[in-house]
Amino acid sequence: MQSFYSVEINKTEWNVPGRYQMLTPVGSGAYGQVCSAVDTLNNTKVAIKKLARPFQTAVHAKRTYRELRMLKVIG
Template identity: 50%
Template sequence: MNVNDVEQDGWYTVYCGHGRFTLPVRYQDLVLIGQGAYGIVVRATDTTTGKYVAIKKILRPFETDIHAKRTYRELKLLMYLNHPDAQVVQLYNVFTPEQNVNEFRTIYLVLNFVDRDLNKLLLQRVPLTETLIQLIICSLLRGLKV
C-alpha cells in the first residue's frame, strides 16, 4: 500500500493491490481482500468507530448501459437486504470522490466486514452442523425482512 497524494479536504489517495482508492481520511490501513471483473474489495479501519469495514470500488460503473444497470441493481439489492440484525451484508455508506456530475466516474460501497465467506465455507465441503445451517437461514431471512 502506497500513499501517493497528500491528505486534502478530508480525502486521500492510496494504491492497494492493482487499484487506486480515493477515500475519506476516516478509512485507513487498507488490505486487499479480493478483486474481480466488476470491482476491488479492501478491508479498512474506520477510525471513527474503530471497526473494520469492507470497501468495494466498483470498476467502470457507468461505462455502458449494462454496467450502469448492474451497478444500480447491486446498490438496490444491498439497500433492500440492509437489516442491522442480519449477518449477511450491511451497507453503511455510498460515496464518490468526484466533486461534480460531469466527473462522476467512481462509486465506493462501504459494507460491514465479515471475515467468513459462505461460498468459501461451502467449497471446503465440510459438513455443516444443524445449528450452523439454522444460523445461516435465519440470517438470510432477517436480511429479507422488510
C-alpha cells in the same frame, strides 16, 4: 470538510475518506475490487468496494444499480 487520501492497491489508485485507515485487499473480480478497512470514527471493520467503470454501458449501469439496491436491503 472531509479529507481524502490516496493509496495504491493492486495497481489501482483508491481515494478514500481519511476516517478509513489500514486498507487491505480482500479480493477482485470482473466488476471491481474489495478492500477491508477500519472506520476510525466507530472503531469497526468495514468493506469498501471500488467498481470498475460502473457507468460505461447500460449493462454496467444496471449492475451498479442492482448492487446498490442489494446493499440497501441488506444494510
